[in-house]
Amino acid sequence: MDICDGKKRRQVSGRGGGGGGARGCRRSAAVKMKRESGRVLRSLTVQDNNRAEPMEEVEEEEDEEEEEEEDCFSISFLRNDRLPEPAVAVSPPRYSLLREVGRGSYGVVYEAVARKTGAQVAVKRLQCDAPENVELALAEFWALTSLENRHQNVVQLEECVLQKKGLAQKMSHGNKRSRQYLRLVETSLKGERIPGHPEEPCYLWFVMEFCEGGDLNQYILSRRPDPQTNRSFMRQLTSAVAFLHKNNIVHRDLKPDNILISQKSGSPVLKVADFGLSKVCAGLNSKNCEERPAAGGGGGGQNNIVNINKFWLSSACGSDFYMAPEVWEGHYTAKADIFALGIIIWAMTERITFIDAESKRELLGTYIRQGAEIVPVGEALLENPKMVLHIPQRARSSMSEGLKKLLQDMLAVNPQDRPDASQLELRMGQVTCAA
Structure with a gap:
């Protein structure tokens, strides 16, 4: 994730048809995770915590608060050749981590297998060692757990587990019985570190569906151009965003890196992922949230109906080219x-x-050329609101007039001139069917 408050040099890909550098952005303040020692690492053993279970004795020196903790479960580890055999018998782990498949500024993602069913899953491990890490982890947890229904184009969270001091606890949103969960919330809100022992870090483990097709960058750039695939992806993306906005979630970090591909059904299915910068707007109002309603907007009303386009957000976050x-x-x-x-x-x-410039990866992204530099479209429009975007860029482009007009509306400098997500979904269906 990129928090864009600085500038770095970037180069333009030859495939993008240009040269020079570009202004970039600083990485998030979240600390990058250290590499683990073994290829096959930890797997969790958790049980259903909807009912009270006796807490297994793990350490004799746990403080009084930890001894009173309810709904905690033991955590076991896969045997690593570098580690000694466990002194006591432990229950078999639920997941076996196979390999690392991704690494971000505040977490690591592994391919894993559910030992009981053999199902392939993705497991993301987030270390909650700093307030900014906790905030990102909880934002993702709150967004995904707030969804009452599934959508085929939004990554599915199977479960989330909180690990600390050798114990694993299955997380549920707003669990007031969990002191560990409440401490994380307090840390996120106050921006203060939780006092404790640095050698006993706290982790959140997200178990999600596995997307074997990689991200949108990898999928598109490793194949020949295919208009039919493009049209399918456009419909899927607009459907996902319409679903999120209908459920009062602003993603705030949409980019090809955060769009994954599943091929389990035989045809590629997009999955919007990585909700660390997302904002759940349900029930927000000027009294209980730093983000305030726009003029004419409100977060109350019967059934807690929210017009997500009426809430002003103030944290300048995201990735600069988008x-x-x-x-x-x-x-x-x-x-x-x-x-x-x-x-x-x-x-x-x-x-x-x-x-x-940092990863040396070729990434999908549109920009404006300014001399020897390229500038993100949003930044260029901010500097020159009257600038006309040349869509399409290429003279021999096969882009339809309908898609050209729709993109111009989506990229309008005034957000009020852009379609909302439901209008966009309807128009995108019309444009792609006409094509």
């Missing part, structure tokens, strides 16, 4: 997700890319 002009100013609504989606679809359709 950030809307108003996000750079730190004053925006859910329409910022629509702008980011416009950038992604434009880049995917015309295969516009750049080379990331």
Whole structure:
């Protein structure tokens, strides 16, 4: 995740049709995780914590609060050749970690197998060793657990487990019986570290569906251009964002890195993932949230109905090439997700890319050339609101007039001129069917 408050040099990919450098962004303040010692590491043993269970005795020196903790369960470890055999018998772990498949600024993702069913899953391990890490982890947990229904284009969270001092506890949102959970919430809200022993860190483990197709960058750039696949992906992406906004979630970090591909059904299915910067807007109002309703908006009413496009958000977060002009100013609504989606679809359709200076990866992303530099579209529009975007970029592009007009509306400098997510889903269906 990139928090964009600085500048770095980037180079343009030859596939993107340009040269020079670009202004980039700083990494999030979250500390990068250290590499673990073995390829096959920890697996969790957790049980259903909807009913009270006796807590297994793990350490004699646990403090009084920990001894009173309810609904905790033992955690066992896979045998590693570098580690001695356990002194006592432990129950078999539920998941076997196979290999590392991804690494971000605050967590590591592994391919894993559920030992009981043999099902393939992804396990993300997040170390809650700093307030900024806790905030990102809880944001993802709250967003995914707030979804009452599933959507085929949103990554599915199977379970989340909190690990500390050799104990694992299955997490549930708002669990007031868990002191460990409440401490994490307090840490996130106050921005203060939890006093404790550094040699006994706290971890959150997210068990999610595994997407074997990699991310959108890898999938698109490793294959020949396919208009039919592009149209399918456009419909899937707009459907996912419409679903999230309907459920009062602003993603705030939509980019190809955070869009995964599942091929289990035989055809590629997109999965929007990585909700560490997301915001759940249900029930927000100016009294109980730092983010305030826009004029004419409200978070109350019967059935807690929320117009997500009426809430102003103030944290300037995201990744620079996909950030809307108003996000750079730190004053925006859910329409910022629509702008980011416009950038992604434009880049995917015309295969516009750049080379990331840090990772050296070729990434999908649209930009504006300014002399020897390339500048994110949102930043360029902020500097020059009257600038006209040339869509498509390439003279021989096969982009339809309907898609061209829709992208221009999605990338409007004024968010009020952009379609909302439900309008976008309807229009995208019409555009892709006409094509």
